[in-house]
Amino acid sequence: MQNTTRFNEAFVEWNRSRTGPLPVFDVHADPSPGPGAPHFEILFQPFGTSGTPGHFISLTVAMVSPVSRGSVTLSSEDPFACIKLALKLVNAPAWNRYLGGPTIDLTAMSPAEPTAHIRVNSGLGYHIIGTASMSPRGAQYGVVDPDLSVKGIARLRVIDASVLPIVPGAHTQAATYVVAERGADMIKHKWT
Numbered sequence: 001m002q003n004t005t006r007f008n009e010a011f012v013e014w015n016r017s018r019t020g021p022l023p024v025f026d027v028h029a030d031p032s033p034g035p036g037a038p039h040f041e042i043l044f045q046p047f048g049t050s051g052t053p054g055h056f057i058s059l060t061v062a063m064v065s066p067v068s069r070g071s072v073t074l075s076s077e078d079p080f081a082c083i084k085l086a087l088k089l090v091n092a093p094a095w096n097r098y099l100g101g102p103t104i105d106l107t108a109m110s111p112a113e114p115t116a117h118i119r120v121n122s123g124l125g126y127h128i129i130g131t132a133s134m135s136p137r138g139a140q141y142g143v144v145d146p147d148l149s150v151k152g153i154a155r156l157r158v159i160d161a162s163v164l165p166i167v168p169g170a171h172t173q174a175a176t177y178v179v180a181e182r183g184a185d186m187i188k189h190k191w192t
Contacts, residue, residue, distance in 0.1 A: 021098060042086055057099075061086050080114065127172040132162040148183050159183030 013020035043060040061082050078084070090099055104117065132150075135142025142165070144150055148157040161176045168175040 040082060042089065059086050059090060083114075083118075127161075127167065129161045129164040129167055129172055132158045132160075133165045134163040135165065147186055148179075157183060157187070 010020045040061055040063045043062060045058045045060055075081070089095075109117070132143035133141075134144050134146060134148070137145045137147075142151070144158050144163050148159050148163060150156045150158060159180055161172050161179065163179060164172070164175060
């Protein structure tokens, strides 16, 4: 929270009654709807643009685990389904004390305006993977073998997120640490 007063109030509320905006997953059950859930996340971020003075959060909808390989798989024919879900979430009564409303009114826009707004305000998550994809030893596809050695080149390994053949169902940092730790172990084992 950017507002120190509001944070202090929330901290007192948490210490007094274990309620308020601070506890989230410590006292509430896992909110995920299970293995059939869409592969996206809603990020709450303490920044954004607004013409109104005050403290704001931005909701960013991000796909974290695309299931496609060269095509797009949609669970809805409505391209705005994810946005509608995000709006439904922030319009839940639990947010009434904290949110003033969106900075733009999508309902007042013409049918073409939301698409134009998304195109202007969309961006990459910069979780790039798979450019040197790992594949089974002996496979004709892929760049590296399971030991992270580049196929056809002696004494060269790739040890970064580029070896991940598919996007993990989360941010890539943790998976990259796993690849790095495993790669370091392989090199140590080879030379000791």
